[in-house]
Amino acid sequence: MDGPLPLVLLAASLLLALVVLVYVALDRTPDWGLLGFAAVIEAATLVLIVVAAFQVGGADLSGPSAITVFGYLVAGLVLLPIGFAWSLAERSRGATAVLMIAALAQAFIVVRAVAVWTA
Template sequence: MDGPLPLALIAASLAFTLVALAYVALDRTPDWGLLGFAGVIELGTLVLLVVAAFQVGDVSIPGAGEITLFGYLVAGLVLLPIGFAWSLAERSRGATAVLMVAGLAQAFVVVRTLQVWPA
């Protein structure tokens, strides 16, 4: 998987983590701006999933590497929405910190996707 998309996703996820850290430090609850930022990351992850599906090709029986790859990409698609659902349901500083963890986990998921990418 070549190109700037995975690196842009990693950078955006880490930036999201820093913004969520600022929200925690200022004791703010998530707002539409943070939700929009997460939406851009989600869209990028969805594009990465589609690109990976086309680049892996049509293999009739996927191997363990491809299953792991798509498992990470699907996990990346659900991390931020689950974090937002949690933080909007609870409305506390700790629940906003969940977004920080979700953003960091999103970055690690993309890094791990690059590591298991079939050569």
């Protein structure tokens, strides 16, 4: 996972969490703009999985490390849709905060995947 994509994905996830924090402070529910932003992050995560799959052959990853990296990335792929579905289903300030937690967890997963990759 060389290159700027993991850093861009990390920054986008943290920016989404910050934007959702503003939504929580203003007591707003998620809208199409947040859904689009989350979709871009999901697409970037999918691209990162494909890039990692191509690079795993040339990397010095053993079986368990590769499984761990892909496990983190697949978990990151499902976090935002679950958080978004929850925030749309309940329509409360707390449910919108769940989307913020999902975005922060997405950022953490990217950091962990890169840490396992470089270790």
